[in-house]
Amino acid sequence: MTQPIVLKEIEAVRQAVKQARQRGARVSLVPTMGALHAGHASLLRAARAETDFVVASIFVNPTQFGPNEDFERYPRPLQKDLQACAADGVDAVFAPEPATMYPEGFRTFVEVTELQDLLCGASRPGHFRGVATVVLKLFQIVQPDVAYFGQKDAQQVCVIQKMTRDLDLPVAVRVCPIIREADGLALSSRNQYLTPEQRQRAPVLYQALQQARELIDRGERNPALVQKALEDCLASSGGMADYAAAVDAETLRPLQPRLRRNVLLAVAVRFGATRLIDNIVVRVPAEKAPR
Numbered sequence: 001m002t003q004p005i006v007l008k009e010i011e012a013v014r015q016a017v018k019q020a021r022q023r024g025a026r027v028s029l030v031p032t033m034g035a036l037h038a039g040h041a042s043l044l045r046a047a048r049a050e051t052d053f054v055v056a057s058i059f060v061n062p063t064q065f066g067p068n069e070d071f072e073r074y075p076r077p078l079q080k081d082l083q084a085c086a087a088d089g090v091d092a093v094f095a096p097e098p099a100t101m102y103p104e105g106f107r108t109f110v111e112v113t114e115l116q117d118l119l120c121g122a123s124r125p126g127h128f129r130g131v132a133t134v135v136l137k138l139f140q141i142v143q144p145d146v147a148y149f150g151q152k153d154a155q156q157v158c159v160i161q162k163m164t165r166d167l168d169l170p171v172a173v174r175v176c177p178i179i180r181e182a183d184g185l186a187l188s189s190r191n192q193y194l195t196p197e198q199r200q201r202a203p204v205l206y207q208a209l210q211q212a213r214e215l216i217d218r219g220e221r222n223p224a225l226v227q228k229a230l231e232d233c234l235a236s237s238g239g240m241a242d243y244a245a246a247v248d249a250e251t252l253r254p255l256q257p258r259l260r261r262n263v264l265l266a267v268a269v270r271f272g273a274t275r276l277i278d279n280i281v282v283r284v285p286a287e288k289a290p291r
């Protein structure tokens, strides 16, 4: 098992990528905040399988955390993460200090208007501005051919795809499926905050999504009723629903008057101070035109 090179400086990343490119390598980037689990590993493996030089970034990005969020206590098990990167064949790990990414006097931010304010954006103001800004910076530093993201963070994917198109970034964005525990709970670095009792209740997010999917499969097309089904199921678990939504998978806008095309079912629930999210996309078959 070869160890990845660990780089803390932007110039060192540029050099390593330049050398790889001189060898003709296709370069990929897997942005993460560390505390790596099997969800992250699936992205690293996809990158390993599809490209020649894999860069993983490990950076707990301060600008995407709100003032009362978990930036300080977010887990940072760097040595363990480096082992995970080695096991999945990562070539280089970029693990900068906050002052390297945001030196004194940093003033420039990227906003993907509207998309950034919906769903998670409503209860986490500034979150997607921080995500878009750091991802654009990482794209600029690594200049990858391909970047890998998880469907787990569906809105993040929408925001990054929109930014990439709107700013003509020469990066192919790949989206990998959600990796789950056996009981359906989507893997997340934040699952470790859950008490044993909260952990037992946490699969309710996926159960609610499945129930709503079944409703749509049985022919329900009323968005309000599907949303109500999601809310009722979440309420049964004692978690506090932040939102439950059945929206257009691309624009994240409400579908009115009926569900159609690709419907994103998305939920966010608080268990104590821990906020969990999950989603599935349901394809609604085109309706037959009335004769």
Ligand code: PAJ
Pocket (backbone or CB within 6 Å): 031, 032, 033, 034, 038, 039, 040, 042, 043, 059, 061, 064, 131, 134, 135, 148, 149, 150, 151, 152, 153, 156, 176, 177, 178, 179, 180, 186, 187, 188, 189
């Ligand atoms: P982080 O939460 O560490 O996630 C890094 C990547 O792993 C994201 O693309 C996320 O969607 C993906 N991921 C997390 N859990 C997953 C799961 N269960 N299945 C599949 N993929 C999963 O998302 C971020 O970091 C940050 O916002 C970042 C993009 C790095 C910008 O700071």
